[in-house]
Amino acid sequence: MVVDDEPSIRDLLSASLRFSGFDVLTAADGEEAVEVAGRASPDLVVLDVMLPDLDGFEVARRIDAPVLFLTARDATEDKIAGLRVGDDYVTKPFSLEEVQARIRAVLRRTRGEGSPATRLKVADLELDEDAREVWRAGRQVRLSPTEFKLLHYFMVNAGRALSKAQILDHVWNYDFGGDAGVVESYVSYLRRKVDDVEPRLIHTLRSVGYVLREPPAG
Amino acid sequence: MVVDDEPSIRDLLSASLRFSGFDVLTAADGEEAVEVAGRASPDLVVLDVMLPDLDGFEVARRIDAPVLFLTARDATEDKIAGLRVGDDYVTKPFSLEEVQARIRAVLRRTRGEGSPATRLKVADLELDEDAREVWRAGRQVRLSPTEFKLLHYFMVNAGRALSKAQILDHVWNYDFGGDAGVVESYVSYLRRKVDDVEPRLIHTLRSVGYVLREPPAG
DNA sequence: GTCGGCGTTCAGGCAACGCTCAGGTCGCTG
DNA sequence: CAGCGACCTGAGCGTTGCCTGAACGCCGAC
Numbered sequence: 064m065v066v067d068d069e070p071s072i073r074d075l076l077s078a079s080l081r082f083s084g085f086d087v088l089t090a091a092d093g094e095e096a097v098e099v100a101g102r103a104s105p106d107l108v109v110l111d112v113m114l115p116d117l118d119g120f121e122v123a124r125r126i127d128a129p130v131l132f133l134t135a136r137d138a139t140e141d142k143i144a145g146l147r148v149g150d151d152y153v154t155k156p157f158s159l160e161e162v163q164a165r166i167r168a169v170l171r172r173t174r175g176e177g178s179p180a181t182r183l184k185v186a187d188l189e190l191d192e193d194a195r196e197v198w199r200a201g202r203q204v205r206l207s208p209t210e211f212k213l214l215h216y217f218m219v220n221a222g223r224a225l226s227k228a229q230i231l232d233h234v235w236n237y238d239f240g241g242d243a244g245v246v247e248s249y250v251s252y253l254r255r256k257v258d259d260v261e262p263r264l265i266h267t268l269r270s271v272g273y274v275l276r277e278p279p280a281g
Numbered sequence: 282m283v284v285d286d287e288p289s290i291r292d293l294l295s296a297s298l299r300f301s302g303f304d305v306l307t308a309a310d311g312e313e314a315v316e317v318a319g320r321a322s323p324d325l326v327v328l329d330v331m332l333p334d335l336d337g338f339e340v341a342r343r344i345d346a347p348v349l350f351l352t353a354r355d356a357t358e359d360k361i362a363g364l365r366v367g368d369d370y371v372t373k374p375f376s377l378e379e380v381q382a383r384i385r386a387v388l389r390r391t392r393g394e395g396s397p398a399t400r401l402k403v404a405d406l407e408l409d410e411d412a413r414e415v416w417r418a419g420r421q422v423r424l425s426p427t428e429f430k431l432l433h434y435f436m437v438n439a440g441r442a443l444s445k446a447q448i449l450d451h452v453w454n455y456d457f458g459g460d461a462g463v464v465e466s467y468v469s470y471l472r473r474k475v476d477d478v479e480p481r482l483i484h485t486l487r488s489v490g491y492v493l494r495e496p497p498a499g
Numbered sequence: 500g501t502c503g504g505c506g507t508t509c510a511g512g513c514a515a516c517g518c519t520c521a522g523g524t525c526g527c528t529g
Numbered sequence: 530c531a532g533c534g535a536c537c538t539g540a541g542c543g544t545t546g547c548c549t550g551a552a553c554g555c556c557g558a559c
Contacts, residue, residue, distance in 0.1 A: 488515085
């Protein structure tokens with residue numbers, strides 16, 4: 064369930080989550096959120112802290128589900144205050160990658176006890192979400208946060224062609240104003256760090272975008 | 282079983298204990314506590330001394346299970362008075378690390394006689410929960426209580442990336458209002474005391490948090 | 500062959516982040 | 530009541546990561 068008073072944010076999140084296979088309900092304010100949650104018992108609520116009527120923490124208290132808070136970047140104070148164990152938060156502006164990662168983490172913690180392998184693998188490239196480790200051909204590789212998010216996005220969508228706009232939308236914050244040049248830069252960094260051995264996994268599709276995939280045997 | 286009249290404390294404790302694999306029941310007052318305990322025979326009861334109806338010690342007398350009391354910090358008097366053998370207490374405000382440590386200690390004493398190894402080990406770093414001793418590369422190290430709790434939390438979660446917020450939630454008291462700067466300070470202290478030799482075990486993950494882990498062979 | 504677009508890489512400025520140290524407070528102890 | 534240890538804060542400083550812009554190279558089109 065997604066709760067935010069700004070329609071743009073609400074739509075952005077619900078569309079992206081639906082696309083990833085979640086069942087999504089929405090609410091525009093605190094009252095509605097409590098009401099809908101009471102009826103539908105969502106597994107998790109993505110909740111803006113700033114709502115027109117009720118305080119986000121107040122809403123959380125009245126809902127029996129783990130909460131992922133959306134909070135302004137400078138609200139360092141409030142963050143810790145309202146968090147119960149099992150909850151988590153993401154600062155605005157966020158990237159879709161971030162939100163989805165946190166959602167999966169919360170769901171994993173609360174429901175599935177036997178932590179399912181959080182390990183992504185493509186050929187001899189491996190990524191561990193928990194430990195934030197990346198391995199290529201047996202060697203560990205150090206990545207910056209953005210590099211890590213980008214590679215994660217590639218690996219989740221391994222074998223699928225991704226346009227730069229798509230990548231920008233998912234990996235960068237939604238308010239990022241710059242152009243797709245950054246993507247090229249970061250793909251370049253990634254190649255140097257994790258794709259410097261055969262077989263090459265990151266392929267550029269001219270005037271389309273990029274793919275991460277194991278080259279066909281033939 | 283968790284007994285407290287404040288919902289926030291009740292939720293905090295029950296969620297955190299469930300996450301650690303315990304089966305948790307809750308009660309909001311003394312009457313309910315006695316009633317539920319009679320039916321369900323819990324292995325241990327976490328019990329607030331200040332309840333709206335009955336005194337905590339009165340409740341304890343009517344329950345056939347070891348009790349971990351939650352008591353105000355300045356109630357030095359009451360502490361000793363109500364404690365039976367096998368019981369223990371924690372002062373409010375507490376940290377989750379503290380409560381869980383005490384719970385495990387009580388359960389170990391009462392049920393499991395063959396004390397399970399309370400020794401954590403990562404590379405040449407060892408921590409003995411019982412004796413509160415820490416060893417690095419064969420040398421014993423003296424840690425302050427907070428340093429010890431922090432290191433303990435790191436070692437229990439060895440190999441997992443921990444955010445500063447997460448650390449704050451578990452190692453510091455739940456009412457701590459300050460920011461994550463303290464964590465940095467204490468990590469700094471820990472590094473000086475237990476991580477001043479190769480291989481380095483505490484690694485910072487920029488804009489993510491920290492990990493305690495043995496560096497990879499490669 | 501040449502030209503234009505597209506992609507890659509590098510260098511540099513800027514901002515954010517984290518480490519450390521010094522200092523102040525509190526509580527305990529002798 | 531003086532001394533000490535533990536805890537937290539704040540400021541300064543070095544480092545890292547992020548993004549931009551520009552130069553260079555590749556590739557396909559004509």
